[in-house]
Amino acid sequence: MKTENILVVGATSAIAQAIVRLLAGEAKNIMLWGRSEQRLEAVAQDLRVRGAGRVEVRAFEIAQHEEHEEALQETIAAFGELDLVLIAHGSLTDQKAAEKDFQLTLQELQINCISALSLLSAAANYFELRKRGCIVVLSSVAGDRGRQSNYIYGTAKAALSTFLQGLRHRLHASGVRVVTVKPGFVDTPMTANMSKNSLFASPERVAADVVRGIRSGRAVIYTPWFWRLVMPIIKAIPEGIFVRTKL
Numbered sequence: 001m002k003t004e005n006i007l008v009v010g011a012t013s014a015i016a017q018a019i020v021r022l023l024a025g026e027a028k029n030i031m032l033w034g035r036s037e038q039r040l041e042a043v044a045q046d047l048r049v050r051g052a053g054r055v056e057v058r059a060f061e062i063a064q065h066e067e068h069e070e071a072l073q074e075t076i077a078a079f080g081e082l083d084l085v086l087i088a089h090g091s092l093t094d095q096k097a098a099e100k101d102f103q104l105t106l107q108e109l110q111i112n113c114i115s116a117l118s119l120l121s122a123a124a125n126y127f128e129l130r131k132r133g134c135i136v137v138l139s140s141v142a143g144d145r146g147r148q149s150n151y152i153y154g155t156a157k158a159a160l161s162t163f164l165q166g167l168r169h170r171l172h173a174s175g176v177r178v179v180t181v182k183p184g185f186v187d188t189p190m191t192a193n194m195s196k197n198s199l200f201a202s203p204e205r206v207a208a209d210v211v212r213g214i215r216s217g218r219a220v221i222y223t224p225w226f227w228r229l230v231m232p233i234i235k236a237i238p239e240g241i242f243v244r245t246k247l
Contacts, residue, residue: 008033013090014203019210023211068115072126082123087119124178132174135176137178145242182222183201
């Protein structure tokens with residue numbers, strides 16, 4: 001799979017940085033999207049040191065979809081083509097606060113779902129016409145079953161994963177790959193306020209799993225690997241029993 005021309009959305013996230021570092025040596029062109037130009041430039045400089053060719057940045061509010069199509073077309077024009085789009089932006093709203101303030105719920109859905117669907121629609125239309133390319137999106141195991149501790153975040157990720165399933169079905173005949181990444185707990189700034197345990201993985205471990213999965217042709221990547229075994233068990237628990245648990 002070609003990864004010479006890469007667009008990274010949410011490029012300052014810990015997982016996105018770890019993934020693109022692994023791809024930097026084979027990339028001719030990398031475009032980094034995010035909110036902070038200063039932080040994007042720091043990521044860009046790191047990638048140049050690691051052997052990436054041309055690295056450019058575009059700072060704007062990713063959660064708002066109005067600029068997505070224009071920004072994508074400008075990126076394509078700058079590089080000539082794209083081979084890989086990695087969508088990795090997101091947030092983790094306080095569940096208890098969002099239960100009391102629906103505006104926080106809307107914000108969570110906008111950032112983790114709606115904005116991603118906008119980006120996916122634009123990228124899918126581009127790759128479908130070219131009949132090749134790869135779209136990789138960070139979803140979450142939280143979308144596999146609603147739990148009291150994070151069902152608002154989980155709702156956004158469940159919708160995102162379902163959209164990706166349909167997109168994968170639609171684009172298969174065109175030769176375009178759609179990869180859903182479902183990490184479990186990851187030790188990143190987004191989870192800084194959570195107590196850590198042995199289930200937490202490093203961004204580097206997740207990145208290695210993602211790159212390995214992309215290169216091996218996987219459609220859905222659970223990372224670390226044990227979540228592929230854990231989540232079917234959790235999903236299989238009957239609802240009458242599940243609501244009595246503390247999961």
